[in-house]
Amino acid sequence: MQDYRNLLSDLMSRYRHRVDFLSIRLEKSEGSNIVIKNNQTENLSEGTSVGGQVRACYKGGWGFATFNDLTQLSSRIEDAITSALLIGDDETILAPVIPIQISCELPLTGTNPRLIPLAEKKRLCDRYDRILKEVDEKITSSLVSYNDSQQTILLATSEGSMIQQSWMDCEMRFSSIASNGNIVQTGRETTGTRKAFEDLINLENIVASASKRAVNALKLPSVRGGKYTVVIDPILTGLFVHEAFGHLSEADMAYENPDLLEVMTMGRKFGGEDLQIFDGAMPEGHRGSYYYDDEGTPATTTQLIKDGVLVGRLHSRETAGKLGEMPTGNARCLNYHYPPIVRMTNTWIGRGKTPVADLFKGIKEGVYACNWIGGMTNGEMFTFTAGEAWMIRDDEIAEPVKNVTLSGNVFKTLANISSIGDDFYWDESGGCGKGGQSGLPVGCGGPSLRIKDVVIGGE
Structure with missing residues (x-):
């Protein structure tokens, strides 16, 4: 070179x-x-x-x-x-x-x-x-x-x-x-x-x-649709934090949408005091990791939510300048055919303190959802399909079920996180799409979560 x-x-x-x-x-x-x-x-x-x-x-x-x-x-x-x-x-x-x-x-x-x-x-x-x-x-x-x-x-x-x-x-x-x-x-x-x-x-x-x-x-029953207390595994947590919250944290979306910018006001409380959300290319060894973004800004780790409160967002140099904030090193392009835009890197929810077994306690009837097949978001709303699911009955994992979809409003769902597990897993399977640039490598991670009042669909 x-x-x-x-x-x-x-x-x-x-x-x-x-x-x-x-x-x-x-x-x-x-x-x-x-x-x-x-x-x-x-x-x-x-x-x-x-x-x-x-x-x-x-x-x-x-x-x-x-x-x-x-x-x-x-x-x-x-x-x-x-x-x-x-x-x-x-x-x-x-x-x-x-x-x-x-x-x-x-x-x-x-x-x-x-x-x-x-x-x-x-x-x-x-x-x-x-x-x-x-x-x-x-x-x-x-x-x-x-x-x-x-x-x-x-x-x-x-x-x-x-x-x-x-x-x-x-x-x-x-x-x-x-x-x-x-x-x-x-x-x-x-x-x-x-x-x-x-x-x-x-x-x-x-x-x-x-x-x-x-x-x-093929032989599993479908869950009866309705609202349930749900426990999700770390892989589904990673999908949730990336798709449902991460894209809303990309500052170009907020800057171009005054209504979203008002919703994503710094200092607004979105969850409990144990909720911590991050994004950054600085952690080594993940698919969203690098040293410098495509504008030459050094990689960082940006805390988006601290103790349940919105404290950060993801920036290019232009969005950071226009909003009077610091650049975060999140300007990325898929390849030379496309200009850099604000993109996530590695996005995760911080590990909690609740033993995973305790996440199921006190649930008379609920759903345990793991892995993922697919999903979609539309602004604040999301719908994900779990790869595997079981009913929870009287504090225990019970019979497996199929065709479980989880839907809701991301801000209400963040507020409904009642417990955060003490486990953690990095999922390196992600390929993110935005602005016609699909398949950009990213990392997602998090612990198991217990969330109340999640809308579950069956067939």
């Missing part, structure tokens, strides 16, 4: 005086993709991508250009600057960051997947697909997907930053469909890592559990 560093320095010297802010981000990525469905290979590929983006800001107006031919770089800079000059009519307000020149790489704990032959990755996928199919004859469809990528980013800004950063990311997904006459059920598992290829081997039990859940659900 040294030649490119010199090139970007020369270009910055030539163009920086024409706008208020200018950044150039070069990216090289290489990766593998494998899809096995019903013992048939649907995709087996390796690829390399080289490209970049230019962002220019003038009087609050942003110009953006992307390219995959480095000989066009000067022309794309002109395009971005021209766009910014045409639309800028206000004031450029960016929270300040200290310029830095650094080269860094997220550490691995084992083998880089890019060093593993494609044939070996294919054999791993084939083995997992056979496991999915062999669980039971009622499995009618199976799917295994594998993706890995190695990205190297070089970011230069008109303020003097020159940051080279690289990381590896890998993800596997397993799903099965079981059928019995007209009854069809799905089971799924997802796992990911930024640490080592070894994290993806010896997953036989996890893979088989996807098929077992699909088969078992």
